[in-house]
Amino acid sequence: MSQKLNLGWLGAVALGVALSANAQEKPADFATQVPLSVSGEGPWYRLELPLAVQLNARQTDLSDVRVFNAAGEVQAYALAREIASTHESRALTDVKWFPLYNTADATERAPGIRVQSTANGTLVEVQPSSELEAGEEVLRGWLLDASGIKAPLQQLNLDWTSERDGFQRFSIEASDDLQHWQSWGEGQVARLTFADERVEQHDVGLPGQSARYLRLLWNSSQSAPTLTSAQLESATTRSLPLPLVWSHPLAGTSVKAGEYSWQLPMGLNVERVQVELSQSNSLAPVTLYGRRESSLPWQSLSSGLLYRLTQNGQDVVQNELQLSGQTVQQLKLVVDDRGGGFGAQAPTLKFAVRSTQVVFLARGAGPYTLALGNSTVKAANLPLSTLVPDYSAANFATLGKASVEGAAVVSSTSTLTAAATTDTNWKKFGLWAVLLLSVLFLAAMAFSLLRKPPVKP
Template sequence: MSRKLSLRWWGAMGLCVALSAMAQERPADFKSLVPLSLSGEGPWYRLELPLGVQLRASQADLRDVRVFNGAGELQAYALARQQAQSTEQRNLSAVKWFPLYNSAQAGDSPPSVRVQSNANGTLVQVQPSTQLEAGEEVLRGWLLDASAIKAPLQQLVLDWVSEHDGFQRFSIEASDDLQHWQPWGDGQVARLSFADERIEQHEVALPGQTARYLRLLWQSPQAAPTLTAAQLQSSTTSSQPSPLAWSQPLAGSVAKPGEYSWQLPMGLNVERVRIELKQANSLAPARLYGRRESSLPWQPLGNGLLYRLTQNGQDVQHNELQLPGQTVQQLKLVVDERGGGLGAEAPNLEFAVRGVQLVFLARGDGPFTLALGNSAVSAANLPLSTLIPDYSPQRLKDLGQARVDGASQLAPVATKDPVAPASAGPDWKKIGLWAVLLLGVLALAGMAFSLLRKPEAKP
């Protein structure tokens, strides 16, 4: 094929791609339409997708979810599965410090001390284990009492006085019993003067572990300064489980005594289930199984003890089972009947999946609509970092809010084919686009046929 024909071929293909891109999706291409209400500051809005809305999607990974504005134009959006959230709290605590003396002849060996503490381990007095005569004692370092801090230690903050400016280098050791010491590396603080500038470094990083006591030993004997303040920064981390979206109660069926099954609306990554215990004083050791379809074998998902007991006039129950989050569409509960079972009828079951957030960039005028239900479309969501250039978890929390209006009354499109237009008349715009596309392909084929039949020029 000649170079000219190749160029014409790629040009025609580019035209085909451009024409295809013009035939964009429209609200009428989807089974369900959900009106959205907006509040807060845009242009980005965050929507918590209720499970009832998610179940209207035709694809389990929600690739057929779209957002349209009032003119029926697609909006750029991102999907985010909500993860477990952890928060860290840091505290700065002042601690007591005690001098550690050694004899001048002892060199770099750690001082031997005698310690007096109260019942909770707080240091009251620290003295050399042997009596040092006047003039023999040398300040070797400092002992810090961190017994009141129960959290991991992240940073040491010191203040001191010294005859000369410069660097203060020391080793750091940790202990819980003042007998066995674990090295925590070296530390360095500094106080420097240059011309009219003054530079001070007071902080030293710690390994993030717990310890009741810290021992600071200066690397050069007789170089330990006099401390005027000692503080320890600790951190506590609290973890919140990932938000879950719970379903409405789902009726089940009885396969045989002690064996119940449920059919989910679609394949879902189920994280947890809740079994209805109708009768008081129910006790049921149970195993839960799942599978994606009837032709596959059951796979064990979890087990536990389900109970609803009356104690001291109060109803105490445990009716939830944790699942590994794999995709299932059928669930089966097998109950050990020796505990009395759960009755002749299948109990209702509620299932939970990890929450999903949809973030979209509002363009054009409202009202804005969420569309779901089209098995023929491909994923169109962007990464959050692309949708929001300066994205951060805190930035996500500050976005405007979008809410579903009447989630239980989704507006269906009056069409049997989810990808067909709802209107009865022909779509002349789409017909015209396809006609131009077809003419372009025919013209390209004619040019190719003509060039292939033309004899090559003789040299």
């Protein structure tokens, strides 16, 4: 009996060894392989995963991403997606606004002003640098006092009197001393009447930087409206979100009038979509739906007003919708046909996802290879704090960098699939051989024990 137990234990050990050997992953197990180049000080390297490469994955959560060294040994790695989630506290603050006047024929863009402020920089009074005669003054813009807000400014919200409907476009400038101004781009708000309904846009995105004062200037040919409210939304964040990565234009289909659909290459956590508006003077309220597969019902993801309008010889375009990052593979846009729609042919669509970085610990000699494209492997990524023991947001930027070599992804699906199939067949043959030998060995030992005469007492 003791011999049988020992033999069974040896057989189990042999089987475990065989299974362990067969479970070792190799580059040939993955449909796509991309050579990497590294720079900077290791041994940790971070790779910003290009979207074109990411779309070769077979699993939505990128569980099939691997990094190998020159010897084909898998490297420990982490997916740095957790730093994209922001932990922030937002605050909406009413701010004071002061008019900026100038003469109608003034050549300078920004009116000269004289200010009176308190010791902490809060504005008390703003006046033109020179006295303007009655009838000459034109309202060119507004000066906003944000000196009481210490957090980065994320959004501007404006309201104005009802006699100025339509689009309001203006430049945004920021300053800390009222002497030196930095451009923050342009802003646009609108109040429209459409099909007996009012559509209003009051919010303008800001770059997420701090400033004590904001200056809003309308075009010289257009006077500014009279503001009735000005609010600034600020946010304090522990980490900044990763930038978005945009896809190439994706062709769509139209099953019936006013409905357009697109099939994404794989399930993706989509953050934004951009719809092509090729025709001028297009205007339509839309609702965007999404789902992971055809057997599931459509779910509403976002809605808004898309338009491409020509005013004063310039196109005013709003063609983006913001999503919550839900995983989808199919998108459907339903258009309110009261605005004329987008025509019978489906417009092209671009989608954006959060940038993902692969951080790996270089072990063994390079060159290193990124591999992905396997629907059966399990997730093998470590938490970033485990991979980099002293990890912090500050030292993340000091890690070495890895990049994809060349513009094209090196992909040989058919060859790799054939090699993987052949390798898998050999693995199966080896496993069955071990099992068969173990059974034969057990049978031989049992037969030998049965043939022995019983031991006499």
